[in-house]
Amino acid sequence: MTASDEPIYALRAVTKNYGAVEALRGVDLTVFAGEVLAICGDNGAGKSTLIKIMSGAEEPTSGTLRLRGSDVRFRTPQDALQQGVATIYQDLALAPRLSIAANVFLGAEHLRSIGLPFLKMLDKARMAREAQGYLERLSVKITDVSRPVERLSGGQRQAVAIARALRWNADVIIMDEPTAALGVKETAQVLDLIRHLKSEGRTVILISHNMRDVVALATRIAILKGGRKVHELVNEGLRPDDVSHLIMSAPEAA
């Protein structure tokens, strides 16, 4: 286990209301550098909401976020990305008809000067080369990065989304149900990708409904119910059923 005792990301008393709906009710959460933290809970428990707040997609109604020891406030996902927090959304947020390279560099293209003061051109060769490099680092065999993403398998798409996070050099990577739509083989591929991120010392925050994945990957597990964090435990000797049991048996929040 490479996780350290140093918190990289911490939430204090975070609440989020959508009108009358209290999606989160005072959640404290500490994420340690280099760990894989799984966030579990039933449908509607508040997992996606929590992740939206951590990724800058939503602002909390109240509560504070601390990243690497200083208070942060993210207004957009871009703000978070710039501080090294990248999110891979449930629907991946890829542009299906654009090439793999274009997706990896979406919104953050490399440019090169062509000797004119005001005009810079896309550096497509460099982007292709680097996209290829990121995928190789993830041990994904994709030879032609000019292929449109729509022709890839689910696992390969997940890899493209992760490559984009690497392009931002994000050290905190948040993933919402990365294996939800995948088959057995592809799931295994994505789990390998996550292990790979961990081995590079990156911090991964993972939402999953699949307790086998969670037990196989996570260093720690946080369980949400009704917008509250009801458990937080180190993943040692846990079996998938133990986690399921904890989710089911937690007392309903008042």
Add this chain to the structure above:
Amino acid sequence: MRSIIERFGTAIAGLMLIAFFLVFAPNFASPTNLLNVVKDTSFLAILALGFAFALTVSELDLSIAEVASLVAVLVGWMIQSKVDPWLATGIALAAGAALGACNGFVVTVLKVPSLIATLGMAAIAKGLAFMITQGVSFVGRWPTGFTGLARGMTLGVPNLVWFLVAATLFAYIFLKWTRTGAHMIATGEADEAARLAGIATKRMKRLGLILCGLFAGIAAVLLAANLSSAAPGMAGDYFLYAIAAVLLGMTMIEPGKANVAGTVFAAFVLKVLGNGLVLMGVPYFVQDMALGVIIIGSVAFSASVVKRAAFKV
């Protein structure tokens, strides 16, 4: 093999059509006729490239022809009033871009679907054109400093051809090789994904519609300069042709995507079709029907983006 047919099938059909007219249509192959077809292609292709910009950000601009007519009337009015041709041209192009910006504002800020917003703009532009002309058209002996824009030659090549080449290169380089172009394409392809990646998607949509208005303005100035006259509705004939050029262009080279090379080639093919049919003595109304078939056929064939842009109402 399959992808060659997919990418070049309709382009090859276009080439065969050109070959057919070269052989069978009387006078089609004469240099004067071919030059006229190319010149006529320039107005159409420039207007169509504008429409392609809008479609690139997944918006429809149904106001192009009326905006072009309005800009033509505006520039005609200024020329008639002895405004310096360069100044008049500058103001006219700015007006085109401004009308595009209005479309952009209505679509991105007031959140009116572009199909409706630009239909409204078409009606407004039409009304304004009649207001300016009071129902008559501007004709007269215009200074060659203005008419030369369209009728002159530079280095032995007609200026219209130069404008066509410049507009094509600009559009191609802008969309394919600049960051802003890439952001426009991403916005059209996957709005939400682009936004999450930090792309200013609304600004890109506005830019697409502004460029569309600007290109309509360029086509309008050239049209007025070429005819030495300006009248309401004068660009009306180009409306369906421009849309057909973009849609037919989307069936070739980069199938399913509004693309510059396809648009310009398709514009040429459509002009060849019109010209060749006339030379072969085919009644004029056949052209209109052929255009309708091409529009529907192209969308059925590959222009799924258009369906998305049109029906997200």
